[in-house]
Amino acid sequence: MGKMPHWADIVLIPLISLLLAAVLSSLVILAIGENPIAAFKLMVDGALMRSAGWGYTLYYATNFMFTGLAVAVAFHARMFNIGGEGQAMLGGLGVAFACLYIPWPHWSIAILGASTAAALFGAFWALIPAYLQAKRGSHIVITTIMFNFIAAALLNYFLVNVLRPPRSMDPATAKFPEPTHLPSFQDMFSTAENPLFRGAPANVTFFIAVAACFLVWFLIWRTKLGYEIRAFGFSESGAKYAGISPVRITVIAMLISGALAGLMSVNTTMGESERLVLNSTEGAGFIGIAVALMGRSHPFGVFLAAILFGFLYQGGAELALWTDIPRELIVVIQALVILFTGALDNMVRMPLEKLFLALRKGDA
Amino acid sequence: MTTAPAIELKGISKAFGPVQANKDISISVQPGTIHGIIGENGAGKSTLMSILYGFYKADKGEIFIKGQKTAIPDSQAAIAAGIGMVFQHFKLVENFTVLENIILGAEDGGLLRPSLAKARKELAHLAAEYELNVDPDALIENLSVGHQQRVEILKALYRQAEILILDEPTGVLTPAEADQLFRILDRLREEGKTIILITHKLREIMDITNTVSVMRRGEMTATVKTSETSPEHLAELMVGRKVLLRVDKKPATPGETVLEVEKLRVIDDKGVERVKGIDLHVRKGEILGIAGVAGNGQSELLEVLGGITDATGTIRMNGTNLPLSGKGAHGQSRRHAGIAHVPEDRQREGLIMEYTAWENVVFGYHLDPEYQKGMLMDNAGIQATAQEKMDRFDVRPPHPKLAAKNFSGGNQQKIVLAREIERNPDLLLIGQPTRGVDIGAIEFIHQQIVQLRDQGKAILLVSVELDEILSLSDRIAVMFDGHMMGERDPAKTDEKELGLMMAGISDTKATQEQAHG
Incomplete structure (x- = not known):
């Protein structure tokens, strides 16, 4: 029997952390002399009370679902993939190549092709650190961080020297051709008399992200591979005893993780900007770490945490727009949420465990 | 007796959350005696001693030392009250000398030299008085385990301990070293020291103690004079029912050879040769027991056979060579070859502690088509199988959805056994089958092993418990320093002979070797 009920672990602790x-x-x-209640109201109004606000919130949430899942899958194999950012950048390159160089007849086929390319590029970027970890013992945290920098430099090179249209001063690709443009929520849900999600970037990729949550859940808890990944994550010596190859699991888990991170760029590059720009990832790879921590590495938890962080992103943008609260402060607020939900988990957990023990003792 | 007891506990209770580790425990130990405390794992022995040594604070109860009520809030207070503790896992600094370890924490001033000189004199005195000879300038890492333990005892005596608590002191010793330890304890008793011996080995209690207390589930169930009790009676008090201490088995009827090992060598990660060219074979319907002090290559032998560690040499299973390194050498291929493996360390290897019982029941066999349903694992089917196996092996509580870490040691081991035995292997590798397992479960596990043998299976047993080797094996091989010291018929050997072999004194003519030095 655990120290406290399951619901307290997955609901109460994140809630208290958020409250703190x-x-x-x-x-x-x-x-800084502003009214926090008014600020909070503004955030909720801007991010959740209008359909356009939701359109932004869910757009950000889509990114965070992919990167959160990426971190979560690696977590299950007891690896800390800090490289989501770089893997997503590479994924963006994959999307750009697929969209620019292949003549797609329709977006529904293009999205499959671009997703495949994004996943392959992201997986490739995770493969090298995975191989180094599995075969050479180079720590995955260090190598994935370094690979973020290499990815940034690589992206820079491709955008400036290879993909930039002639005579453009902008380090970005040309606009993707019309048939690759993905339907946005506005296209999908608006009617003539009732316009919804006006101008919001949320697009069909959101549903791919939701499907990815489900597929990851399936993979981790219903397949042989998931069984082996979790076993390896809990005990490497146990995995060896069972004949599970640590090299194989390390590499496969990281490939999946990288592919998920890469998929994020379908949302930003193909769904929103419709071309590849230099800063398309916007730090979502790092937010994914907080999302996975808060979601307890469970796909459903990742789903909820991604939406919460989407809300913070969009609400934060509203604050910057309508108040004197500087943009930097919004980053501070986001950092506090990450700090409390991720890093300071035990600070809330320990007193709560004690409380539940005391309660149980009182019952007995 | 007129003298006040050396130590007296009255009504000690201690709870950890909902678990009552000690419930209203009272004992009284006379000075100059050895008092045994026996009980199964989790009976509360260690908690009680931790309270006595100031690691835990009792919720209720009082401690009297020499008739004086004494509070022991920390280990400093325990030492001041004349209590010394020798832990199961020694607390020595490996790259310090004996002398440095002894004064550690008991230095007289800022300068080391006067303390060392004083300790050297005191040590010579103690060595003479109690026959506790240890070279004061030797580094701990160069000492044998038995000598390291002496340093621990000396540490306590140097701090003027009158009451010495020893927690499972013989767990890591050869039989000969254990005998030496008992001689030392005997001597300490003669000199008027009081000793509390915590153990789960009935024989040690019978051999050396004056009185014995039995603990079960946090309670003191009885305190008796050792001369007025018997091992059977103590076992019954520990478990709460009659226990069969001897293994009941018919003579073996071995068939053809299943496993042949030739010139097996294992070199570990650090480049140290752990197994130095051994040969052995196991036949159908017999149990080959491998005796030896922990760390003499037996673990590596099991790991090679189980496909965990690489090696050189030859291993033939039913006449077919097994790969010993490279792609084919892993646990999966060994299982396909008909080898089941109950590893020595069930918590690190045999089970995934965070996995539920049902997930563990297929661990290692999870790729088997039987447990698949298309692309997925047949979780419902596995749960049903797990329930059956847990019922058959009397795993308690019989809940497949409980995580492995929530079962007791004995029940964890039953889960591993259920998994490995029920696969109907040709060869069962089994390491330390009853380590950390309570007496009631030991009986059951031994029965299962003998039953498997009687079904004509080959069994390779590795255990550091000589009793277990002697009572289960049909042949006994002894390993020392990576070598096979020889083989014995359990009916024609005894602990003494095996003990010498375990200490590296050669097989054929032990006495002659001894004379050579």
Whole structure:
């Protein structure tokens, strides 16, 4: 029997962590002379009360679902993939190549092709650190961080020297051809008399992200491979005893992780900007770490956490737009949420465990 | 007796959350005696001693030392009260000398030299008085385990301990070293020291103690004079029912050879040769027991056979050579060759502790088509299988959805056994089958092993418990320093002879070798 009920572990702890982050954020906002309640109201209004706000929130959430899942899959094999950012950049290159050089007849086929390319490129970028970890013992945290820098440089090179249209001063590719443009939520859900999601970037990729959540759940808890990944993550010596190859699991888990991170770029590159720009990932690879931590590496948890972080992103943008709260402060608020939900998990967990033990003792 | 007890506990209780580790425990130990505390794992022995040594604070109860009520809030207070503790896992600094270890934490001032000189004199004195000879300038890492333990005892004596607590002191010793330890304890008793001996080995209790207390589930079930009890009676008190201590088995009827090992060598990650060219064979319907002190190559032998570690040499299973390194050498291919493996360390290898019982019941066999349903694992089917196996092996509680870490040691081992035995292997490798397993479960596990043998299976047993080797094996081989020291018929050998072999004193003419030095 655990130290406390399951629901407390997955619901209560994140909620309390969030509350603490909110309290601390309020103090910060108070300190610069703004009204935290008004600020919070503005965030909710901007991100959740209008369909366009939702369109932004879900757009960001789509990114975070992919990168969160990427981190979660690696977590199950006890690996810390910090390289989601770089893998997503490479994924963007894959999308750009697929969209620019292959004449797609229709977006529905193009999205399959571009997704495949994004996944392959992302997986490739995770393969090298995975191989180094499995065969040479180079720590995956270090190598994936370094690969983020290499990816950034590589992307820079391709955009400036290879993919930039002639006479353009912008380090970005040309606009993707018309048949690769993905339907946005506005296209899908608006009717003539009732326009919805006006101008919002959320697009059909959101549904791919939701499907990915389901598929990852399936993979981890229903397949032989998932069984082996989890076993390896819990105990490497146990895995060896069972004849599970540590090299194989390390490589496969990282390939899947990289592919998921790469898929994120379908949303940003193909779905939103419709061309590849230099900063298309916008740090989503790192946010994925917080999302996976908060979601307890469970796909459903990742789904919820991704939406929460989507809300913070969109709400934060609204704050910057309508108040004197500087943009940097919004980053502070996001950082506080990450800090409390991810890093300071034990700070909330320990007193809560004690409380539940005391309660149980009282019952007995 | 008129003297006040050396140590007296009255009504000690301690709870960890909902678990009552100690419940209203009272004992009284007379000075100059050896008092045994026996009980199964989790009976609360260690908790009680930790309270006595100031690691835990009791929820209720009082401690009296020499009739004086004493509070022991920390280990400093315990030492001041004259209590010394020798832990199961020694607390020595490996690259310090004996002398440095002894004064560690008991230095007199800022300068080391005077303390060392004083300790050297004191040590010579102690060595003479209690026959505890150890070279004061030797580095700990160069000492044998038996001598390291002496250093621990000396440490306690140097701090003027009158009461010495030893926690499972013989677990890591050869029989000869254990005998030496008992001689030392005897001597300490003669000199008026009081000793509390915590153990799960009935024989040690019978051999050396004056009185014995039995603990079961946090309670003190009985305290008796050793001369007025018997091992059977103590076992019954420990378990709460009658226990068969001897293994009941018919003579073996060995058939053809199943496993042949020739010139097997294992070199570990650090480049140290752990197995130095051994030969052995196991036939159908027999149990080959491999005796030896832990760390003499037996673990590596099991790991090679189980496909975990690479090696050189030859291993033939039913006449076919098995790959010993490279792609084909892994646990899966060994299982296909008909080898089942109950590993020595069930918590690190045999089970995934975070996995549920049902997930563990297929661990290692999870690729088997029987457990698949198309592309997926047949979780419902596996759960049903797990329930059956757990019922057959009397795993308690019989809940397949409980995580492995929530079962007791004995029940964890039953889960591993159920998995490996029920696969109907040709050869069963089994390491330390009853380590950390309570007496009631030991009986059951031994029965299962003998039953498998009687079905005509070959069994390779590795155990550091000589009793277990002697009572289960049909042939006994002894390993020392990576070599096979020789083979014995259990009916024609005894602990003494095996003990000498385990200490590296050669097989054929032990006495002659001894004379040579």
